[in-house]
Amino acid sequence: MKRRDFFKKGTKAVIAAGIVPMVVTSCASSKDMIYDEAKDKWYHLGTGKTGTPNRKPxxxxxxxxxxxxxxxxxxxxxxxxxxxxxxxxxxxxxxxxxxxxxxxxxxxxxxxxxxxxxxxxxxxxxxxxxxxxxxxxxxxxxxxxxxxxxxxxxxxxxxxxxxxxxxxxxxxxxxxxxxxxxxxxxxxxxxxxxxxxxxxxxxxxxxxxxxxxxxxREGKAEFNEKYAPDEPDGWQMGATLLMSSKDMGKPMKYSPPSYAVKYTHEGGHKRRKFAGFQDGIWWIEVGSNDDIIADAETNRYKLMAYLHGVWDFIKNSGKFPEAENLALDWVGSLPGRRExxxxxxxxxxxxxxxxxxxxxxxxxxxxxxxxxxxxxxxxxxxxxxxxxxxxxxxxxxxxxxxxxxxxxxxxxxxxxxxxxxxxxxxxxxxxxxxxxxxxxxxxxxxxxxxxxxxxxxxxxxxxxxxxxxxxxxDDVFIPKRPANDSNNLAKKASLLFASSTTSGDVKNLINGISRDIYGEINHWQSDGLLAEVQLEWENAISLSAIELKCDTNLKRNIMMRKDSRNDDLYGNGIPKEMLKALSFEARVNGQWKQVGEITDNRTRLIKVKLNTLKTTAIRIKMTETYGAKNIKLFEVRCYA
Missing domain, CATH: 3.50.50.60 (FAD/NAD(P)-binding domain)
Structure with missing residues (x-):
């Protein structure tokens, strides 16, 4: 792979300056470098005794x-x-x-x-x-x-x-x-x-x-991979060093540190974009074609130099007037490795x-x-x-x-x-x-x-x-693999019905697929709040646990982002669809009895453990979400 020499200042001196050599003498050996606790000269003033610390548990x-x-x-x-x-x-x-x-x-x-x-x-x-x-x-x-x-x-x-x-x-x-x-x-x-x-x-x-x-990297032939290189080589994807900046409300100067490497973007590929630069640039990255672990410290020195060189380019090249009021607020010192x-x-x-x-x-x-x-x-x-x-x-x-x-x-x-x-x-x-x-x-x-x-x-x-x-x-989705747990008593219920339905079918709650996928509906959704789902068995069962999977809108991302994006694809708050409050009732000796209640649910997988009881029916009463007007469930399970 050919690389352009696009930096006005090389990295050799920068890297060398950052390396602290190990002092080695002609009489040193690996044994000499092992800490010998028996030679520890510990004098404990509180007890007036000498001792050896126990550091090998x-x-x-x-x-x-x-x-x-x-x-x-x-x-x-x-x-x-x-x-x-x-x-x-x-x-x-x-x-x-x-x-x-x-x-x-x-x-x-x-x-x-x-x-x-x-x-x-x-x-x-x-x-x-x-x-x-x-x-x-x-x-x-x-x-x-x-x-x-x-x-x-x-x-x-x-x-x-x-x-x-x-x-x-x-x-x-x-x-x-x-x-x-x-x-x-x-x-x-x-x-x-x-x-x-x-x-x-x-x-x-x-x-x-x-x-x-x-x-x-494997060559194309080994696994018949279209996107692999023609021949195998040692290249591994590199590590990235990130940073973030803050708008200070006034023009902020920036002077690069002594170890920075000048960046010009001359000849840079059109896909090397600076969009969102205020929150870091993921392509400030260095890989390796040999031992990427052994190279880690050398590459860290490089990345620190490159990062400040790029930020200098953003602040002082005149090409980014929108950066005038920005100042570095956080700079990473530990690169994130990919491979x-x-x-x-x-x-x-x-x-x-x-x-x-x-x-x-x-x-x-x-x-x-x-x-x-x-x-x-x-x-x-x-x-x-x-x-x-x-x-x-x-x-x-x-x-x-x-x-x-x-x-x-x-x-x-x-x-x-x-x-x-x-x-x-x-x-x-x-x-x-x-x-x-x-x-x-x-x-x-x-x-x-x-x-x-x-x-x-x-x-x-x-x-x-x-x-x-x-x-x-445990709520892991495995594609094309429906659940079929023989211990799930919900699948053996003689009756399964709900108070109201706007979409889906209440029978979907036992079909073994816990999300809508491949264009198919696998949920039941109520018509408004104050909804109920009921299961009945011809013969009394021994019940000790009820488990539900509610809706948290899996079609929308909820991970934290630096830009706090909140749109159709990303959400920066609690999913409004998630079920918040519900209670559980069981029919025991012909009488309905409340056996559990949750008022502040925080998970998609909802579990309630019961003192084991004999019952012929259970009723799940759902009263509140985090903002959605209807309640959606994907699964109900019952266990002895």
Whole structure:
């Protein structure tokens, strides 16, 4: 790949100046660099004693999740909710990965299919709804704390921040333990678990375990991919450094820092646009054709230099008079990475699996972002477009479970951009909400591994139907895979009717499809508020739980954006369609009895647990939404 030398100042001196060399002597060895606690000269003034700090704890869990981005959070929460004692290990002080306040990428998903969203449900939607309630001001630092709250409130889940899994301890082809360094406490944890999930993106734990992986771009021939290069190469999509600015109400001067690299936009491709520059420019990006992880610090130095060079161009070139009153309000120091290791599973998802909408018997997630392959040269190759939007999907595609566990490390699962797929497939599935669906799938699978004392491959071979049914119950949509849970007593009701209907059919509430899709209606909608749905059984059933899926308008995005967009495709508030208040009644010994009430519902998946009772009928009374004049439901379930 040829690159133009378009900068007036090179980066060599800038990069070199930022590198701090390691001091090495002729007598130094790796042993000399290991902290020896026995030599610790600790004198505790409070006790008057000397001692040795205990900084090597060993802890045991059933599932260990590495990486606290969208995929890792959903994996850990799913594992914990399904009964496994789980730990979530995150190497930063905040959760969220690329969506955190440190990087501030929009938590995108299937944002636009034929002009509408096809929003992800399950845990990731629960997170985004939680943010809409708790972070009305749309602050990224507050979003960090919303995510923290979402994780720490789970009773079966332990969170370890500022902790990096640096090494796998192996027993044959199985990970026995993860050695994890916690920088704030100077502790080297040994985390023991029967199942590990690597959602860290770069996958250091998986790599040290010996899991097979690849980097770079496959050539056309290997998977018959139309959009792959003719021959394989080492290029990986780069990382981006973002910023945001603030209108100060008066002219603001800007002087670039010493390390900035002059930017001119001379010869820049017409698709390198500056629209929305006040909230950052995603194509300030640097890739790598070799070891993108080893290059990370060098590329960070470059990106800081390029970012300030571009902002200098915006402020001082005279081409952007609208920037006169703008001043930098926040500048990122941690680039958001798109690609590095891709670990090999029993199946490698490729371009045609997506564009041909292959039907996978082990489908557990979906995607639909375009095949969006960024120019691997990034800003160092500005004559090319910043991204090649190869293919725009008209419907969502499936993602299989066989691509979410390692082919050669028996107790290792993964989710996110490091899963088993080609470079071209990654260009679509790398989007965070898609990664989150993968995370919920592997977290649920991991809990099943613990319950059944089996390994991930066996889940895929013997228990895939059970995994899919649990995901569907937990409000994950799997394309072309209706739910058919034999334990769902609602499907066995002899009568199902509603007080009023304006669209759909009340029987849709048990058809196993929990959204309107493919042009088909799968809902029931009331005529006004004060609506009721009733189910009856010929013989009394034992009932302990009722579950509903209400409407949150999945055709409209709700993730937080820097521009706080609010239009037909994006909403910056609580979905008005969501059900807010409802109550539940059961007919016991011929008499109706209220058994539950919710006055401030905040989720699409509504669950009410009951003291087990014998009943011949239930009645769901719905009285309030967050603004819609009718009530829409997609599913009713009942369980003993």
């Amino acid at each position: 060993v802890v045991n869990y059933e599932v260990a999740v590495i990486g606290g981005g969208a995929a890792g959070i959903c994996a850990a929460v799913a594992s914990a909710r399904n009964g496994a004692k789980t730990v979530l290990i995150q190497d930063r002080s905040v959760l969220g990965g690329n969506a955190s306040s440190e990087i501030r990428v929009h938590l995108n998903g299937v944002n636009n299919i034929k002009g509408k969203a096809e929003r992800e449900t399950g845990i990731i939607e629960e997170i985004l709804l939680h943010n809409r309630f708790e972070n009305e001001q749309e602050s990224f630092p507050v979003f960090d704390h919303v995510l923290y709250d979402f994780v720490v409130r789970e009773p079966n889940l332990t969170l370890m921040l500022n902790t990096q899994a640096v090494e796998a301890v192996m027993g044959g082809n199985k990970i026995k333990s993860a050695r994890c360094w916690q920088s704030t406490t100077e502790k080297m944890f040994t985390i023991n678990a029967p199942v590990f999930i690597d959602c860290s993106g770069d996958g250091l734990l998986a790599a040290t375990a010996g899991a097979e992986y690849r980097t770079g 590095s290791r891709r670990f090999m599973g029993d199946y490698i998802v490729s371009e045609k699996d997506m564009t041909h909408h292959k039907n996978f018997e082990d489908a557990v997630a979906f995607g639909g972002w375009s095949l969006d392959e960024h120019n691997p040269g990034g800003i160092e190759n500005i004559t090319e477009p910043p991204s090649y939007f190869h293919y725009h999907f008209k419907e969502v595609y499936q993602f299989p479970f066989r691509s979410l566990y390692s082919k050669n490390i028996s107790n290792l699962l993964f989710a996110g951009r490091n899963v088993s797929q080609t470079h071209i497939a990654l260009s679509s599935s790398r989007i965070m909400a898609t990664c989150a669906l993968q995370g919920q799938a592997v977290g649920t699978a991991a809990s099943m591994c613990v319950k059944r004392n089996v390994l991930p491959r066996e889940i895929g071979q013997k228990y895939i139907n059970e995994l899919q049914e649990q995901l569907l119950r």
